[in-house]
Amino acid sequence: MESVAQILPILENLQTSMSMIEERVTSFVPRKHITDTVKQRHISVVVTLGCKCPCCGTTQIVDELGNVLDAEFDHFYSRERRDYVDTWLICRECHLNMKERSEYLPEFQVYQRRAKNIDNGQMTFGF
Numbered sequence: 001m002e003s004v005a006q007i008l009p010i011l012e013n014l015q016t017s018m019s020m021i022e023e024r025v026t027s028f029v030p031r032k033h034i035t036d037t038v039k040q041r042h043i044s045v046v047v048t049l050g051c052k053c054p055c056c057g058t059t060q061i062v063d064e065l066g067n068v069l070d071a072e073f074d075h076f077y078s079r080e081r082r083d084y085v086d087t088w089l090i091c092r093e094c095h096l097n098m099k100e101r102s103e104y105l106p107e108f109q110v111y112q113r114r115a116k117n118i119d120n121g122q123m124t125f126g127f
Contacts, residue, residue, distance in 0.1 A: 031079040034087055039073055042089040045115045054111035055104060059091035076101065076108050085112060 046054065046062045053059040053071065061071035072095045077086050088111050090098075098104055 031075065032082040034073045034075070034082045038082065038084045038087060039089070041084055041115075042073065042087065043068065045111075045118055046089055048118050049114060053091035053094055054088060054114075055090040055094040055098075055107050059093065061089060061091050074098070076104075084115075088112075 043062055043066050046052075047064065047066055051060050051062045051064065053061045059070065061069050063069060068089070070092050071089050072092055073087055073089050074095055075081060075087055081087075088108060094104075
């Protein structure tokens with residue numbers, strides 16, 4: 001009978017292989033289109049919050065009429081999650097510079113909390 005010490009390296013290699021397979025499969029998952037309804041909700045929230053990018057807080061991404069300027073809708077968590085609570089509208093520069101998403105989680109969570117307050121009738125202005 002094999003000892004735990006002999007089996008442990010095999011299990012660790014298996015775990016590493018499974019992680020690599022999961023990453024590869026995820027890369028093939030098609031990006032789900034963000035619906036116009038979700039996009040419009042984001043635009044409305046950004047206008048209420050002062051028309052600035054909720055990620056950097058400096059770039060104007062929407063005008064007062066709700067026209068999207070130099071901005072992109074982003075699937076924050078993953079490309080297959082397209083609901084309102086999984087996406088946001090941010091400036092193109094922030095979107096291009098976003099490599100490690102966990103670094104931007106605080107900004108995303110603040111945006112989502114403010115969006116929820118707006119949806120509940122508790123207006124919050126400014127960034």
